[in-house]
Amino acid sequence: MKKHCVDLKKTGQFSTFFLDYLEGKESLRTFYSHLPNLESFEEAIKTKQFPASTRQTLVDVLESQYEGLPVSPAVAQQLVALRDEKTFTVTTGHQLNLFTGPLYFIYKLISTINLAKRLQERYPDFQFVPLYWMATEDHDAAEINYFKLDGQTYRWEISQKGAVGDFELDSSFQNFLKGLGFAPAVFRDAYSQSATLAEAVRKYVNEMFGAQGLVVLDANDGRLKREFVEVMAADLFTQQPFAAAQASTQALEKLGYGSQIYPRPINLFYLDKGIRERIEQDGDAYVVLNSDLRFTADGLKALLQEHPERFSPNVVLRPVYQELILPNLAYLGGPAEVVYWLQLKGIFDQFAIPFPVLLPRNFAVLLSAPMQKKIAQLELAPEQLFQKFADWKKAFIQASSSFDFSLTAAKEQVAQVFKDLGDQSTTLDAGLPKAFVAGEVRSIKILEQMGVKLRKAEERRLEVELLRAQTVFEYLSPGGSPQERVVNFMQFYLDHPALLEELMACFDPLDFRMQVLSLE
Numbered sequence: 291m292k293k294h295c296v297d298l299k300k301t302g303q304f305s306t307f308f309l310d311y312l313e314g315k316e317s318l319r320t321f322y323s324h325l326p327n328l329e330s331f332e333e334a335i336k337t338k339q340f341p342a343s344t345r346q347t348l349v350d351v352l353e354s355q356y357e358g359l360p361v362s363p364a365v366a367q368q369l370v371a372l373r374d375e376k377t378f379t380v381t382t383g384h385q386l387n388l389f390t391g392p393l394y395f396i397y398k399l400i401s402t403i404n405l406a407k408r409l410q411e412r413y414p415d416f417q418f419v420p421l422y423w424m425a426t427e428d429h430d431a432a433e434i435n436y437f438k439l440d441g442q443t444y445r446w447e448i449s450q451k452g453a454v455g456d457f458e459l460d461s462s463f464q465n466f467l468k469g470l471g472f473a474p475a476v477f478r479d480a481y482s483q484s485a486t487l488a489e490a491v492r493k494y495v496n497e498m499f500g501a502q503g504l505v506v507l508d509a510n511d512g513r514l515k516r517e518f519v520e521v522m523a524a525d526l527f528t529q530q531p532f533a534a535a536q537a538s539t540q541a542l543e544k545l546g547y548g549s550q551i552y553p554r555p556i557n558l559f560y561l562d563k564g565i566r567e568r569i570e571q572d573g574d575a576y577v578v579l580n581s582d583l584r585f586t587a588d589g590l591k592a593l594l595q596e597h598p599e600r601f602s603p604n605v606v607l608r609p610v611y612q613e614l615i616l617p618n619l620a621y622l623g624g625p626a627e628v629v630y631w632l633q634l635k636g637i638f639d640q641f642a643i644p645f646p647v648l649l650p651r652n653f654a655v656l657l658s659a660p661m662q663k664k665i666a667q668l669e670l671a672p673e674q675l676f677q678k679f680a681d682w683k684k685a686f687i688q689a690s691s692s693f694d695f696s697l698t699a700a701k702e703q704v705a706q707v708f709k710d711l712g713d714q715s716t717t718l719d720a721g722l723p724k725a726f727v728a729g730e731v732r733s734i735k736i737l738e739q740m741g742v743k744l745r746k747a748e749e750r751r752l753e754v755e756l757l758r759a760q761t762v763f764e765y766l767s768p769g770g771s772p773q774e775r776v777v778n779f780m781q782f783y784l785d786h787p788a789l790l791e792e793l794m795a796c797f798d799p800l801d802f803r804m805q806v807l808s809l810e
Contacts, residue, residue, distance in 0.1 A: 291792040291793075291795075291796055291807050291808065291809060291810060292807070292808040292810070293796050293805055293806070293807055293808075294672045294805070294806040294808075295801070295803040295804065295805055295806070296672050296673055296675075296676065296803060296804040296805075296806060297803060297804075298312070298653070298802060298803060298804055300673050300676065301676040301804050302676055302677075302678075303653075303676065303772055303804075304625050305625060305626075305629070306547075307547045307548070307550075307629045308625040308626075308628060308629050308650075310547075311326070311628065311629060311632065311648075312326060312650070312802050314326075317545050318545075318632065320635075321538060321541075321542065321632040321633075321635050322631070322632055322635060322645060322648060323337075323635070323644070323645040323646075323647075324645070324646075324647040324648075326647060326648060326649050326650075326802075327800065328408065328409075328412060328800055330647050331409060331412070331413065331619060331620070331647060332413070334619045334620070334644070334646065334647050335378065335413065335416060335619065337644045338378065338617060338618070338619060338644050339644070340375070340617040342375065344517055344614075344615060345372065345373065345375070345617060346373070347513050347514065347516075347517060347615075348372065348514070348615060348616065348617075349369065349372050349373055350513065351507075351511050351513055351514055352369055352372070352505065352507060353369060355492070355506075355507070355508055355511075356369070356496075359492070359493065359496060360496075361496075361500070362496075362500035362501050362503075364500065364501055364502065364503035365496070365500045365503060365504070365505060367503070368419045368503050368505050369505070371417045371419060372419060372505075372617070374417065376415065376416045376417060377416065377417040377418075377419060377617065378416060378417070378418055378419070378617045378618065378619045379418070379419045379420070379421045379505075379616050379617055379618045379619070380402055380405050380406050380409065380418060380419070380420055380421070380618070380619055380620040380621075380622065381402065381420075381421045381422075381423055381612065381616060381618050381620070381621050381622070381646075382398040382399065382401070382402040382421075382422060382423065382621070382622045382623060382651065383422070383423035383424075383425055383608075383612070383621075383623070384398055384422070384423075384424075384425060385425045385428055385433060385434050385454070386424060386425065386426065386428070386434055386454050386455060386487050386488065386491045387433075387434045387437065388434065388435060388436060388437050388444075388446060389437045389444075389470075389473065389477055389778060389780065390437070390494075390778065390779055391434065391437055391778065392437075392438075392774060392775050392776055392777065392778065393654075393656070393773065393774040393775075393777055393778070393779050394624060394651065394653075394774040394775055395779075396779045396790070396793070397651050397652050397653070397654060397774060397793070397797070398622060398623070398624075398651045399420075399422060399495070399499055399504060400652070400790070400793050400794050400797050401622050401649075401651040401652045401797055401799045402420040402421070402422070402504070402622050402651075402799070403420045403499065403502045403503070403504055403794070404794065404797050404798065404799045405418075405420070405620060405622065405649065405799040405800075406418040406419060406420040406503070408799065408800065409619075418619075419503065419505055420502070420503060420504045420505065421504070421505045421506075421507055421616065421618075422495060422499075422504055422505070422506045422507070423507055423509060423612060424455065424488060424491060424492065424506060424507065424508050424509075425454075425455075426453055426454065426455025426456070426487075426488045426508050426509075426510045427453045427455065427509075427510050427559075427561060427566065427602045427603075428453065428454050428455075429451070429452060429453055429454060429559075429566035430454075431448045431450070431451075431454055431457070434454055435447070435448050437778040437780075438768070438776055438777060438778055439777070439778045439780055439781050440781055441768070444466075444469075444470065446462070446463055446466045447462065447466075448462075449462075450564070451564050451565065452561075452562070452563060452564040452565050452566050453510065453561060453566050453602070454487055454488075455486060455487055455488030455508060455510060456486055456487075456488070456563065456564075457486060457487040458485060458486060459481055459482075459484055459485065459486065459487065459490060463481070464482065467481050467482060472780070472784065473780070474780070474783070474784070476494050476497045476498060477494055479493070479494075479497075480493035480494035480497065481494075488508055488510075491506075492506045492508070498790065499790075502794070507616075509611065509612070509615065510561075510599070510602070511599065512597070512598055512599035514615045515598035515599050515601065516598045517614055517615050518598065518603075518611050518614055518615065519594060519595065519598050520641070521607065521610055521611070521614065521641055522558060522594060522598070522601050522603075522607075523591070523594060524640075524641075525556060525557050525558055525607060526556060526558060526569070526576070526590060526594070527587065527591070529555045529556065530637075530640055531553070531557060531606065531607060531610070531637045531640070532553050532554065532555045532556075532557065532606075534636030534637045534639070534640050535553035535606055535633055535634060535636060535637055536553055537636055538632070538633045538634065538635060538636045539552075539553065539633050542632065542633065547629075549633065550626050550629055550630035550633065551605050551606060551630045551633060553606045553633070554568075554604070554606070555570075555571065556568070556569050556570060556571060557603065557604045557606040557607045558601050558602065558603060558604065558607065559601070559602040559603075559604060560578040560581075560583060560600060560601065560602075561599070561600055561601060561602035562600055565578075565581060566602055567579045567580050567581055568604075569590075569601075572584075574586070574587065575587075576590045605630070606633075606634065606637075607637075609621070609631055609634055610634065610637050610638060610641070610643060613638065613643050613644065613645075613646060614641075614643055618646055619646055619647060620646050620647040620648070620649055621646050621647075621648055621649070622649045622650065622651045622799065623648075623650065623651060624650070624651060625650060628648050628649070628650050631648050632648075649799060649800070650802060651799075652797040652798070652799060652801075652805065653774065653803075653804045653805065654774060654793075654796075654797075654804065654805040654806075654807050655675065655766055655772070655773050655774065655804070655805070655806055655807070656773065656782050656807050656809060657806065657807065657808045657809060658782070658785075658809055659809060659810070661762060661765055662808050662809075664758050664761065664762050665762055667755075667758060668755065668758060668759055668762065670759075670762070672806045675762075675766055675806060676766075676804070677763075678763075679759065679760060679763035679764075682759065682763065683756060683759065686752075686755070686756075686759070687745060687748050687749060687752060687756075690748070690752055690755075691748045700737055701734055701737055704730065704733050704734065704737065705730055705734070708726045708727070708729055708730035708733070709726075709730070711726050712725075712726030712727060782809060785809075786809055789809075792807075792809075793807075
């Protein structure tokens with residue numbers, strides 16, 4: 291696999307907010323604890339104080355979740371290592387998209403695995419475990435019930451409600467699965483031999499990356515939620531997290547940065563079988579939206595103590611929950627994820643929870659052999675692959691033509707002729723210059739129309755090249771979105787079974803550039 295790296299700024303895919311964070315812009319320094327580099331981990335290790343009791347709870351939960359699964363020697367070793375106070379995690383999180391969803395899910399996992407390896411080399415006195423946080427509590431089925439492959443969308447029509455991790459792989463799913471004969475056995479086995487979506491995702495991620503020591507965690511567990519009770523109580527009854535997040539959000543907005551997430555007075559959902567709905571305060575009572583559930587303050591406090599698993603953090607509190615229950619040093623995410631954490635540091639400070647090193651996952655675009663041929667025929671440089679097709683097309687047609695489609699010189703000549711004639715005409719009739727001005731306007735419009743006709747004629751002459759380029763740009767940005775956010779990895783994996791190993795060899799989690807990868 292050949293690699294060419296492009297500066298993120300040249301891709302046009304990333305916000306100023308994200309780029310300023312990566313560059314360490316001074317005005318943002320108060321919103322995070324560590325610069326995004328390898329050297330920051332020395333301080334992160336020193337400041338990460340993690341209770342032995344919480345560590346034991348984490349290991350107990352993981353061991354129970356892996357029970358009955360074929361555990362690789364690497365994962366078995368990680369579970370033992372996590373008992374040691376000198377062992378830390380580096381984490382990424384993602385939804386339970388069908389068949390891994392878009393490519394960037396795979397990129398997240400590989401970036402996290404490679405970061406753990408880099409840290410192991412740099413700090414050999416400690417151990418580092420890559421961890422995938424399954425977003426089993428999310429409830430937006432429409433975001434995860436499909437994947438896209440070769441321009442086609444494959445969708446499981448779901449009627450189930452509540453946390454997606456609990457979705458049963460019922461007969462409707464098994465019928466959906468039967469229509470996907472092209473899917474590799476790792477997916478067919480996981481989905482056909484699992485009762486729930488969370489179980490299936492754990493199985494195939496473990497099968498694909500277990501040999502690399504990747505540990506999979508489902509944090510929707512009452513034992514882990516009990517560690518989070520203090521924060522949840524503060525969110526419900528004093529709304530401290532909301533105040534802290536609002537202060538950071540407003541401070542960032544004053545600096546000109548837009549919000550990525552929107553804190554609420556209460557940032558918890560009520561969670562039970564078939565339901566995940568927001569909790570809101572209504573006078574002295576607490577209500578669960580879209581349900582008949584209603585609690586007094588005392589009743590809700592009792593429920594929190596007895597059943598902490600009935601409460602589910604939203605995007606504001608999920609990072610706090612993560613860092614509270616993991617001996618974690620770093621979080622790797624996409625550009626929007628990385629910067630929304632900057633709105634949350636105040637909450638971490640409130641509860642004296644160390645803020646992790648925030649790193650972006652790796653970014654890449656994959657080029658098949660036929661696409662590489664088209665790109666070579668068009669003589670496109672790697673940096674040009676991130677242009678919009680309309681912008682490239684305009685520049686290409688102009689560069690390929692002997693005509694100046696703006697007809698600038700002709701317009702100037704016409705303007706001068708009408709001006710001269712208008713000036714001369716004043717001796718005959720004082721009203722004639724206005725007529726010449728009107729004539730100039732009409733003539734310029736005619737020339738502009740002729741310029742359009744010339745451009746269209748040139749487009750017809752270059753039809754083959756333009757169609758080829760349109761195919762390339764649609765391949766790189768399907769529907770106008772980056773390839774990695776749309777296309778499923780099977781589009782490449784089915785023809786390149788060594789794809790995961792090749793990506794593992796290419797990705798450097800501390801190289802913040804776009805990788806253009808040519809498959810061989």
